[in-house]
Amino acid sequence: MEKIIVRGGNRLNGTVKIEGAKNSVLPVIAATLLASNGKCVIKDVPTLSDVFTINEVLRNLNADVDFANNIVTVDASRELKEEAPFEYVRKMRASVLVMGSLLGRNGKARVALPGGCAIGSRPLDQHLKGFEAMGAKVKVGNGFIEAEVNGRLKGAKIYLDFPSVGATENIMMAATLAEGTTVIDNAAKEPEIVDLANLLNKMGAKVRGAGTGTIRIDGVEALNGTTHTIIPDRIEAGTFMVAAAITKGNVLVKGAVAEHLTSLIAKMKEMGIEIIDESEGLRVIGPEKLSAVDIKTMPHPGFPTDMQSQMMALLLQAEGTGMITETVFENRFMHVEEFRRMNADIKIEGRSTIINGPSNLQGAEVAATDLRAAAALILTGLVAEGVTRVTELKHLDRGYVDFHGKLAALGADIERVNDAISNKTAIVADLNA
Numbered sequence: 001m002e003k004i005i006v007r008g009g010n011r012l013n014g015t016v017k018i019e020g021a022k023n024s025v026l027p028v029i030a031a032t033l034l035a036s037n038g039k040c041v042i043k044d045v046p047t048l049s050d051v052f053t054i055n056e057v058l059r060n061l062n063a064d065v066d067f068a069n070n071i072v073t074v075d076a077s078r079e080l081k082e083e084a085p086f087e088y089v090r091k092m093r094a095s096v097l098v099m100g101s102l103l104g105r106n107g108k109a110r111v112a113l114p115g116g117c118a119i120g121s122r123p124l125d126q127h128l129k130g131f132e133a134m135g136a137k138v139k140v141g142n143g144f145i146e147a148e149v150n151g152r153l154k155g156a157k158i159y160l161d162f163p164s165v166g167a168t169e170n171i172m173m174a175a176t177l178a179e180g181t182t183v184i185d186n187a188a189k190e191p192e193i194v195d196l197a198n199l200l201n202k203m204g205a206k207v208r209g210a211g212t213g214t215i216r217i218d219g220v221e222a223l224n225g226t227t228h229t230i231i232p233d234r235i236e237a238g239t240f241m242v243a244a245a246i247t248k249g250n251v252l253v254k255g256a257v258a259e260h261l262t263s264l265i266a267k268m269k270e271m272g273i274e275i276i277d278e279s280e281g282l283r284v285i286g287p288e289k290l291s292a293v294d295i296k297t298m299p300h301p302g303f304p305t306d307m308q309s310q311m312m313a314l315l316l317q318a319e320g321t322g323m324i325t326e327t328v329f330e331n332r333f334m335h336v337e338e339f340r341r342m343n344a345d346i347k348i349e350g351r352s353t354i355i356n357g358p359s360n361l362q363g364a365e366v367a368a369t370d371l372r373a374a375a376a377l378i379l380t381g382l383v384a385e386g387v388t389r390v391t392e393l394k395h396l397d398r399g400y401v402d403f404h405g406k407l408a409a410l411g412a413d414i415e416r417v418n419d420a421i422s423n424k425t426a427i428v429a430d431l432n433a
């Protein structure tokens with residue numbers, strides 16, 4: 001079994017470089033399916049398992065996809081197939097993002113239903129409501145969603161009940177090739193939505209208002225290939241900011257964009273952490289004592305749910321009682337039990353957790369329950385007494401490139417081992433002895 005082994009106690013110092021954003025690159029790669037002429041060249045693509053999965057989804061749809069040196073090149077000019085099977089959607093929910101592109105380009109899409117996941121039930125009703133408003137017939141059955149339109153999609157006015165990131169992206173992509181104008185109200189405002197709109201506009205689309213609550217898309221006849229560089233990953237940046245603060249270190253998080261991290265910076269400053277906006281990124285200096293704060297996750301520009309578990313790790317080290325309320329996902333506290341195994345004092349009350357700090361954290365064997373929980377448990381291991389072993393690293397690899405290597409370069413005592421391999425090596429060594 002693969003494990004990350006951390007021995008707590010080292011302060012982190014130095015510079016870490018942030019990769020391109022996972023949550024940007026996945027919709028961007030899905031959007032390249034819209035180009036019926038020319039290739040799309042996407043730069044600063046992180047080598048994450050989710051990127052390999054979306055590339056496979058595209059290949060399966062008959063696109064040519066090449067991935068080398070952090071550049072993905074997609075040629076989707078051939079006729080596309082219409083189905084994203086369960087084997088991909090099961091690995092990564094964001095596979096459903098090909099639905100908007102396929103519907104816009106082909107008039108038909110068949111995507112396996114993702115089902116729930118460890119952080120919540122995550123329905124797709126807002127995506128489907130948008131496609132239906134644009135004239136698609138949507139059918140759900142036999143584990144698949146099928147959407148089909150006779151001729152072209154028609155522009156429509158769509159109000160989202162919740163500013164869903166995925167629904168905003170899927171509807172935006174479909175609308176680029178629709179007849180007439182689509183208006184999405186109560187749209188998500190995340191920086192990744194703006195990145196996707198910038199790519200679409202370079203491909204020849206007419207998208208305005210991305211980053212605000214109302215996005216207007218004037219449909220065009222066809223889209224072309226282009227070159228695009230992915231924005232830096234604000235969640236990876238935030239995770240390293242917490243790593244610096246929790247270890248009382250001094251780290252330059254190179255490439256971090258302050259405007260993408262306003263709510264996190266505000267909360268970290270409230271906790272007593274020094275954050276300096278330098279030309280290359282954000283420098284984070286951890287204080288000797290952290291103060292407890294209350295946090296409520298919200299759609300952007302509110303506090304990101306994807307930083308919730310990492311901030312819980314930080315609050316475990318703060319003086320006093322802090323509260324975290326999760327409003328985006330209904331079940332994103334699975335990591336609490338794992339933190340408790342490390343001697344954390346946390347209570348769950350409905351959608352809130354009460355964290356009493358500072359905890360006398362102790363190393364333990366813990367299992368990652370989702371991607372951000374994996375990172376949070378490793379962060380906790382950086383300050384726990386003794387050795388922490390974190391398993392279920394498939395979650396970590398979805399969203400972090402060489403996480404342990406980057407922490408080790410900053411001075412952490414951390415390694416990644418594979419028991420299966422070391423057992424095999426031991427057996428071979430025995431045989432040779």
Ligand SMILES: CC(=O)N[C@H]1[C@@H](OP(=O)(O)OP(=O)(O)OC[C@H]2O[C@@H](n3ccc(=O)[nH]c3=O)[C@H](O)[C@@H]2O)O[C@H](CO)[C@@H](O)[C@@H]1O
Nearest residue numbers: 023094122123124125126127163164165166167306328329
């Ligand atoms: C690949 C990607 O970009 N993933 C991000 C994206 O996920 P994702 O796009 O799945 O998140 P959404 O914004 O859609 O979901 C937020 C909430 O809305 C609900 N909902 C969503 C769609 C829908 O049709 N009906 C519905 O009820 C979800 O169950 C959830 O409770 O945004 C989340 C919220 O910032 C982040 O945590 C994820 O990292």
Ligand SMILES: C=C(OP(=O)(O)O)C(=O)O
Nearest residue numbers: 093094119306371372399
């Ligand atoms: C929840 C996350 O991602 P996804 O939507 O891809 O599951 C995340 O990045 O923390």
